[in-house]
């Protein structure tokens with residue numbers, strides 16, 4: 606619970622901060638009330654999923670996905686991040702961080718019987734943390750003296766460092 610609930614939510618908050626600071630037009634939409642913090646949470650989960658890939662899932666029976674037959678017992682690599690940018694689902698502009706888009710649902714919390722147990726809590730935590738951060742520091746911006754660095758992982762989509770200036 607601690608592992609599933611902590612790092613994933615930390616990634617959501619870090620990814621949202623990075624997305625907003627690199628898209629000032631989108632940040633302006635939220636700060637002027639034309640988009641909500643809920644929009645930020647959903648669009649971040651779609652556009653920059655906290656977990657990019659989940660390995661070591663196996664088919665328990667034969668399944669056919671998009672015309673491809675996968676026999677029982679095959680190892681699967683779930684691509685939650687790629688699903689969020691699928692143009693067939695999210696349109697030709699799926700690669701853009703756009704708070705005004707009509708959300709089509711995303712896979713960041715997975716799907717089916719193992720759908721994330723903490724999805725509601727994570728959404729609430731993300732919304733509260735981001736709102737309070739930008740309320741307290743509305744001039745928050747990236748530190749131009751040092752570049753952000755991603756952790757080299759195919760599972761966690763996390764910033765190893767995200768240097769910012771508060772004022």
Ligand code: HEM
Nearest residue numbers: 609610613614617655713714715718719721722723726727
């Ligand atoms: C943005 C934050 C979060 C993301 C992106 C996320 C993502 C996911 C994903 C993709 C799965 C499915 C993994 C699989 O395929 O087996 C999952 C399952 C799970 N998550 Fe989350 N999670 C988040 C926050 C949380 C929180 C806050 C909690 C609890 C405090 C939590 C608890 C769990 C648990 C217990 C499962 C296993 C559910 C099961 O197998 O039936 N998660 N989560």
